[in-house]
Amino acid sequence: MGAHRNVTRGYADELRLFGTPLARTGLAALVVVFLVLPTVVQNDFWLSVLIYVGITAIGAIGLNLLTGYCGQISLGHAFFIGAGAYAAARVGGEIGLPLPLWLLAAAAIGAALGGLIGPFTLRLRGHYLAIVTLGLVFIGEHLWRNLTDLTGGNSGTPVTAGASIGPIDFNSLNLFGESYSRNQGWFWLVWGLVALVALLAKNLVRTRPGRALQAVRDRDQAAEVIGVRAGQYKIGAFMLSSAIAAMAGALFGSYQQFVSPDEWNLLLSIQYIAIVIVGGLGTIFGAVLGAIFVGALPALIDRYSEAIPGVQTSVGGEGFISVFALNQALFGLLIVLFLVFEPRGLAGIWLRIKAYFKAWPFSY
């Protein structure tokens, strides 16, 4: 009766997100993992690592829209993340609005700031843009340190934004007579939002605006010729990416409950770029994979550092290299190896494996 699962017979088929049985099973498995994982892994350390990874994944999806789909290199992501965190502190903590509202407020502030910076992309290209956005991180740090009323200045600010949606409070979740820890609640909240943002982003990139963005990325003047308003799309991509970054920052702040200006530095921006590249430029799935990889690997090394020879785990202990130093060196090495051997990133590896099985038994 039905055609082969891989046959596409129209535009609607092309647009299916989870068209094949394999994809549907995968989705079901992901949902199960999402629901069950926090109850199996109750350990606060691993949960908090996964929560940070989820928050980072949201920010990385935003950056990938800008860099991967629209081709604009930004080293200023940390600035927007910081802005979002302070928005959560003021709107969610001080004014006391509920979670959906402070998330939206952070997104709005992020979009507004992105809209201010966006016009620079019209005038600057490639490397010039990268370095100008790098400047944004430093100018931002100056602002965070001096706008004391807004940010608490150097001493930082507590973030007391609540985490409830209607009657459900993720800080102390109570479902079916069972009570859950803060970390369990936050795991569901954050990864639920990752799914939501990923879905929104996916829907964006497979429709007209998404194709327009990619046209701008590939050759902006050619895009203009075929009727894409490159300038508008560039600014739009900047605003959207900043809005998502600010949401990630708001979640970051309210999960950590305290933020200080030392956190929004260039290293954070570089980490996001690394995630997007290691994951795979121009794929939504890759941004999430990259975040898991870059966030969880240091935690793994940290947890099992005692077993690695030559690593110094305590002051005065054996070994010549500290855990952090090893982590950093490995991180650097992995970036180099990845780019040399698989420039398309983790998503590229995934696609290769998928293509192999799809075409089996033929290798091409």
Add this chain to the structure above:
Amino acid sequence: MTAFLQNCFAGLSLGSTYALVALGFVVIFKSTGVINFAQGGLLALGAYLGYTFSNNLAVAFGVAVLLCCASAALVGATFERIVLRRMVGQPPFAVIMITIGLLFILEPMITAIWGFDQKQITNPWNIRTVEAGGLVFGVRDLWTIGLTAAVVAAFFVFFRYSSLGLAMRVTAFDPEAALAQGISARRVYATSWAIAAALAALAGILMAAGPGGLTPSIGFIALAAFPAMILGGMDSPAGAVLGGLVIGLAEALTRGYQDELFSWAGSNVSVIVPYLLMIVILLIRPYGLLGTKEVRRV
């Protein structure tokens, strides 16, 4: 007036350091189209190698400077040979990321070998000063300015008149045409990395010989040299030197007149002045002061 001149001198000394680092950026960018984020790491490595030569091996300071530049050049060229050569033809963005990877490898290596604490390089300058016309000049600062001037002049002579320099210019202009003319792109790439690393090492050891001594965070200065490179134009060596001096002077003067003129903008405005200046200039000239305008075809 004395205060103004004194600030200008401080700016020139700082600007010379920026100029050295920025020139390294430009040399690599011009021939390979890559921004080298590892410049700060190479700078720190050079300075620490200088420390080892000067303190542990008790070599005379002048020789230590030459040795550390030479060994940093070797590291730079080796990295180009082993890693970056495989990346020819890949998107520039991926290559930039590789240099960031190199930076992440260099930093922990340096702290694993030399530790985190402050080192004092044995050197003849330290905090010695000379006085002239009511102004006080640090001997280290004078040497920094002098050596930078000499090295930059040597570089321009090399770039303009030597056959390798010509090869570098040709490759920068059109790599394929250069290859067709029998110019070895490999040699050009390796040479540019070696030159950039040596320049960084020189900047590093000059900084470490000052009053602050040597700590692993010495490489951060490269971040402030980015605006210098952009300001002058990314593909213009003369622009890098000009940009370095402008940024150094602007930073020192803002700092000097912070209380009188800039207190409304918060403390430490001088830290962000390089970036603000860069943005303003780019809005007027999107390819920097002396950069070449990119020709875009549909």
Add this chain to the structure above:
Amino acid sequence: MYAKRWRSWQYGLALAGAALLVAACGGAGDEGDTGGGQAGEPASGVGFDGTTIKLGVLSPLSGPIAVIGQPLTEGNKVWFDALNAKGGVAGKYKVELVQEDTQYKPDVTVQQYNKVKGEVVAFTQVLGTAPTLAVLPLLDSDNMLAAPASLDAFWVREQHLLPVGAPYQIQAINSMQHYLTEGGGNRQSRICTMVQDDVYGEAGQQGVDFAAEQLGFTVANTQKFKVGTENYAGQIGALAAARCEMVFLTATPTDAGKIWGTAAQARFAPKWYAQSPSFVNALAKSAVAPYLRQYVTIAAEGTEWGDTSVPGMKQMIDDVEKYAPQQQPDYYFAFGYNQARAMTAVLEKAVENGDLSRDGVMKASEQIGTLSFQGLTGDYTYGPAAKRNPPRSTTLFSVDPDKPFGLATLKYNFTSDAAKQFQFEKANP
């Protein structure tokens, strides 16, 4: 085909439903604190297995602040090594440290806190103001005790923190008083400050401002600088232009070295008073040493390194020789050593109460009363957070390259009236 698609969705939904059921049985929210016997032997529980007490250390063991984190942790360790050799807490329970590297970053600190909180009784070190503020809400919700390794004034009023030593503000106030009475200054002198642009700098500035109000002088000029600045000529030039006769410096050693080097080059020679963390031994051996010797006074606590006439110092030197002979004289080492002493007092009390649970440790921390540090730092009156009274004394040192730590005592245990007046308040009220 549609039926088939629906079936597989049903399948998925069923799976999800089953997962929810599993999830519903996996709550960890009401995880209670075990242990807590009434009297006699403390029951084993989190971080205590009946013989060994585990304590957490959250410290930057790598990165730029590792120069502080490493000796400080070594200080913790040497104290507990010596204690364990004598049998341990209350003579029978050994102490073991669980060290985690925070890189001085708040988010990493939160992660590491979560990693080890399930295996420790308390934290004997959390280094840095921002990292401490980041874990503070978690300490409150877990009812956990931690000893902060920084001298911020707001720690005094936090019940989940166990600070030691006179806060930075006290050092600054005492320095001012010392300058006005014995340092050759008077109220008309041009007194200036140079502080780094962060919380630590603000603490010093707050102390000077308070002293200015109390002692009736005005601050003629204030220069702020960013950590890691390469060239200080501008700041030094501004201080010189303001004709400063005395400058109070709040910095860390790398920057302090550059600042004094630049000042020496510019022939700018006011009287410098500097907060304790500005100095390390290496400075006394660097090229700026002659300048430091002539113009710099360091405000710290306790006595000079190796002064065995002070009982606490004698004990510490003995312990260092025995358990960490490679340790160089270090201000931060002594700080870590003092922290461990305070934590030990709390543990002794908790064992006496027969309760090593988190609640028991918190209760014990309010009962230890006044604790003497044998002259290494001033006596600290603990108790409920609202009633704590930190030491108000400061020892002023001059730089002397011949001394083991490069510092010679100028004025031992100096307490000014202004310092006694200083009120402590909570962080972020």
